[in-house]
Amino acid sequence: MRKNVLMILSLVLVFTLAACGSSKNGETASKEAVQGSGKKVEVTMWRTIGSPEEDKYFNELVDSFNKSQEKLVIKQTTFPGDTYHDQVHAAGLSKGLPDLLYLDGTEMSYMAYQGFLAPLDTYLPDDLKKDLLPSLIKQGTYSDGKLYLLGQFDSGLSFWANKKMLEQAKVRIPKGIDDAWSKTEFDDALAKLKAIPEIKFPLDLKINYGAGYWIYSYLPWVAGFGGNYMNADTKLSEGTLNGPQTVEAFQYLRTLIDKGYVNPTQTNDDDFFGKKVSALSLVGHWMEPTHKKELGDDAILVPFPNFGKGVFTGIGSLGWTITASAKEKGVDQQAWEVLSHFMSPENIKNVSAANGAVPARISVLNEIPDYQEGGRLYLYREQLEKGNGIVRPVTPAFSVFQKEIGQAAMDIVNGADVKGMLDKAAKAIDQSINDAGYNNK
Incomplete structure (x- = not known):
């Protein structure tokens, strides 16, 4: 700062x-x-x-x-x-x-x-x-x-999916947000996709986008577990960013990596549409022209799963x-x-x-x-x-939220303790807000 x-x-x-x-x-x-x-x-x-x-x-x-x-x-x-x-x-x-x-x-x-x-x-x-x-x-x-x-x-943010791969794995294709996969269905879909030899990592989370992406891309997942990054009343992160629901959402991320569903060292942008080693990609509207060009009608949109608290998207x-x-x-x-x-x-x-x-x-x-x-x-x-x-945190301290959440997420991807990283991020964010006096005006 x-x-x-x-x-x-x-x-x-x-x-x-x-x-x-x-x-x-x-x-x-x-x-x-x-x-x-x-x-x-x-x-x-x-x-x-x-x-x-x-x-x-x-x-x-x-x-x-x-x-x-x-x-x-x-x-x-x-x-x-x-x-x-x-x-x-x-x-x-x-x-x-x-x-x-x-x-x-x-x-x-x-x-x-x-x-x-x-x-x-x-x-x-x-x-x-x-x-x-x-x-x-x-x-x-x-x-x-x-x-x-x-x-x-x-x-626009959701999963882009390779329809041909989903059909090959006999995975149900949701028709919309009211028809989204449950967490159990999603886990089952990833396991089935992983079993197909050419699919190395079923889920492309765009790790290659870096730390700045997480505050946008992973917030719908966190909301699906009932969590958030910022407390709507206090405008602080303590007890919310490191609260049980958000911790559970990030622990789930570690589970996906540990099972080999996500590549934690991803550096390429084309795992989904080019190399075709991924069947699902968490990315937005800006990739639609590329996906349409490379995959044609096999490039389809699939909503986020319902992890228990609803289906959400980013703004x-x-x-x-x-x-x-x-x-x-x-x-x-x-x-x-x-x-x-x-x-x-x-x-x-x-x-x-x-x-x-x-x-x-x-x-x-x-x-x-x-x-x-x-x-x-x-x-x-x-x-x-x-x-x-x-919506991403509506606060004059947004840049601090983005930096600290992104760093915590990348550390978690690389094997760091989930609760410890979120505790550290929450402390740094709230300290910055208090030092700047944002909540005093």
Whole structure:
């Protein structure tokens, strides 16, 4: 945390100066639009650079908006993803934030806690709110009960399964979340799959993704056992992260590894779709194009098992916020006009086509065959629309949760004591929260 604070403070001077001039980090607004705007109101916007397809979409979106009307002009600045949020924090401290800000959902809490964001509740019309996936409202709502972030899409997370392998092993294929495997069925399925010679490790948990993945990917498992990472009331982790249900969930992980169902030293990304030594893969929507290309119709979605307390999925996306700076400058209504345009059905459909994520609006989902009942991606919709999504810890200390949980998980994968590692993580997280004074405000 000390290292992060020093980094942020070192950036404050940079953004104090930058606030008085133009950023050199990838401005993509049309110079002609800005210079020839006349009485146009300028709405400044920052975002992180995404995939080439997503980046192309947003650049075209900004250009088309600027050319479509005579009242507003978006001045867009883009930043590399690996430094973006540190730069955003520094700009907040130096009062150099733009009007519109693109944030990971996990960053919303810190920004709201610091007072850097304006609540969106007064701008959001009821018809749009009712058309949004409930998971996005859950992700964008801070502990004060106010909505600060709107995502154009959400993630899809479950198991990708090789249908041919499941059929070969005579494993029942669940039809949806109400038909999920029980824990006993899941254990039996893994044993049957392990017995097939070409299947070396039945379950690919994406160990190769590293420590940062666990706070997202394993949370649905933990919830299925009745556990969680953070206490909803205290906003601390003691007694929850290291509570009996969460400990049981991570002990189950060790059991899967000990039985040879999971490769604890995995470094490859293609065990499921390339080498085909795994029959199930715990990964999200971003792998759908690859799975479809490599496996065709044999690539199917399967829900998480019901470990006793229900079937869950992860929630996670980037989204748009209006800053307190915009409100102070009196351009918050104009910023909302831009954000409202971004949330239109057409633009949500287009950004989801660019990045493969689940469209935010139910009306858009209704237009896409893959998201209809019986469609190959319907499970993603079903999980999020029915409220089975579990949001990652909504706390300004999220980065500490992610680091400590990830490290504990990787240590457990490598054979460390489960309870000991979770005790250690809970202590470190709560110490950090108390030192920062997050629960005092």
